[in-house]
Amino acid sequence: MDSARSETLGEGVCPTLHPLKIFDAARASDRFVYTCAPMVRYGKLAFRQTVHEYGVDLSWTPMILSKEFNRSQVARDSDFTTSRNPNPTIVQFGANDPQEFSRSATLAVPFANGVDLNCGCPQSWACASSLGAALMDKRELVRDMVAEAREALRRDGWDRDRESKRGRSVSVKIRIQKDLRKTVDFINTVIGNPDEPLVDFITIHPRTRSTPSTTPINTEALALLASEFGGKIPLFLSGDVFAVSSLPIPSQTAEDDAPRPSNTNIAGLMAARGLLCNPALFADHPTCPWSAVESFMRNVARAPIPLRLVQYHLGEMCGPGMGAEKGALLDKKERMVLHGLESMLDVVDFMDEMRSLKTGRAGGLSRF
Ligand SMILES: Cc1cc2nc3c(=O)[nH]c(=O)nc-3n(C[C@H](O)[C@H](O)[C@H](O)COP(=O)(O)O)c2cc1C
Known part of the structure; x- marks a missing residue:
């Protein structure tokens, strides 16, 4: 994403909307923010544009390996494509080093609304390289990565103010651990000072590294994390969101209340497999039209x-x-x-x- 790339894309491509503004607008009507999950191979521009036409507010790119992205123009061109009129997009990176992640962040944000760190990929090759879910056991390293990214963005003139046209988000996507206390410690560490959190929001995939995707998400663990952190920072649920009319999370008030941000402490919903099969899921189409x-x-x-x-x-x-x-x-x-x-x-x-x-x-x- 160097200057040549930026010339190709032209002036109009630089996003001007901080993702937290999307949260503000949704919260005002007590509705969930709808998002398209990072999906290796599948979350390419054409697909992201399609889901956006059907109600998705914010899309993640597939995980991009920071090391490749930072060193190779070919990797940048093939891994991240944007358009002249981009929809709100978060670029997700796989990284295990503060400098690598922060370098990727500064290269990506002229063309994206924020950056995200993948702390959930369970694949053995990723975990063997201390990427993805392996980071759940390295909370100080994750804190250092997001802190370094924030600092690098600030040095480059990007800020964290949601009202600023140069406001950009930094976030993490996590899995839960068997011992949920570890996940609580992880989140506390990564948030840092709650008055000025290091991350703007967190996506929780309530399965452990070894839980197969055929096993339903752990709603109890999610409810616990939501009640602990949902008031401090916006949380997304990623997992088993297949239809707007039958969400996998219960309301914390009356049983028959439809789940909403105010009764779940969850700010947004993220779908992967559901959107692959039905890009119109969030436009309330029960099947793909x-x-x-x-x-x-x-x-x-x-x-x-x-x-x-x-x-x-x-x-x-x-x-x-x-x-x-x-x-x-x-x-x-x-x-x-x-x-x-x-x-x-x-x-x-x-x-x-x-x-x-x-x-x-x-x-x-x-x-x-
Ligand atoms: C094909 C595919 C690719 C995925 N790639 C990524 C990825 O690049 N980064 C990531 O954090 N999660 C990735 N995931 C996990 C999803 O983002 C999501 O957390 C998980 O599938 C649960 O959501 P679902 O029930 O809506 O599918 C991927 C999932 C699928 C099905």
Whole structure:
């Protein structure tokens, strides 16, 4: 993200909205902030633009390794793409060193609204390099990383004031630990002085490093952390958000109250698998509508991604989904045909034909 890159992107690309302003607006109407989770391979620009059209307030990029990002222009260009009119975006990094993370932060923020540190990736290669979930056992190091990033941003003229056009957020995304007291210590350390917290918000994925994603999230642990920290700092829930009408968190007031920020101490919801299957999840569509497929294809035409990735996304969007309501746009056989296609033109034609067949309306996919 050097000056050449910035010239290519032009003046208009620099975001001017501090993410905490999004929280303020949502809190005023007691509604959750809706976010798209970091997803390695899948959270590319075309997908982020699509979910934004359907109610997502803030999107995370996939985790980007700081070491590569800092040293290679090729890595920067391939890992982080933005647009002339960017939607609010947080760039997530995998890092284990204060200087590496802070360098990445300063390179990214001219093009993003904030930076995030991944403290949740459970994969063995990441943990072996003291990245991701391994950082949950290194709370002082995480504190030093976020503190250093803050300082580096300040030196470069970015500030933490939510009213400033140069205001940028620094945040962490964590998993819980088996011994929840350790997670409480971790969060306290990373917040530092609550009057001037080192991080602006925290995303909690209430599963431990070894909990499979098929096991439901630990709502008890989440409620405990929310009551301890939700009043001090905005918290996001990441995990099992599959439909707005059936959220995995209970209200802390009456059982039949719909969960809201004021009765859960959670400020925002983050979805990964739910949005992959249904980018319109936060626009209260129980299943993926054809319009979201069209929107994705339009965005792919403007911000291309590899053919196999397009096919993967379409397969997920047209499948049975993660919510209780099942309404696949394509059946299994049709999805297999989709995956077997060999060119983007064939994919566009096939999806057009399927849409006409299923809805009786002429497809709009080829009219970019
Ligand atoms: C395909 C995929 C890629 C992911 N990549 C990342 C990542 O880069 N960084 C991260 O912090 N979490 C990553 N996650 C975890 C998700 O952000 C999220 O915390 C987890 O999937 C639980 O949310 P869900 O139930 O909405 O899927 C990934 C998850 C999936 C399914």
